[in-house]
Amino acid sequence: MTSTTKVPGGGRGRRGPRTGRWQLQHAKARFSELVRRAKHEGPQVVTVHGREEVVVLGADEFRRFAGERTGQALVEAMRRSPYPSPRIERARTPMPVRAVDL
Numbered sequence: 196m197t198s199t200t201k202v203p204g205g206g207r208g209r210r211g212p213r214t215g216r217w218q219l220q221h222a223k224a225r226f227s228e229l230v231r232r233a234k235h236e237g238p239q240v241v242t243v244h245g246r247e248e249v250v251v252l253g254a255d256e257f258r259r260f261a262g263e264r265t266g267q268a269l270v271e272a273m274r275r276s277p278y279p280s281p282r283i284e285r286a287r288t289p290m291p292v293r294a295v296d297l
Contacts (some may be wrong), residue, residue, distance in 0.1 A: 216240045219248070 213260045215238060219293045222229050233239045234253040252260070 215241060219243050222251075 215232070215236065217229060217239060219224075219241055219267070222239075226282045229239055229241075229251060234255075237253075240247050241251065252283040
């Protein structure tokens, strides 16, 4: 029977995790390195009590995942709608007007 030895810090060497996994306390202590690795090596996973909690991404990768938020997708969906020119009318309710002395 073989035994495995867990390395403290989740496989963390002197220079940080090689697998892109960080324990929270190490991520906080070496935040600059975490950010640099996210930018150059890809997503970095931060764990809390052994559970994956967050993933740190470089800004370019985040933009690629999130896409542009221009509203163009909504415009295209409305153009493809089977209901042409929907009539949207605002309900106008009369409001009392206060007398003003000038």
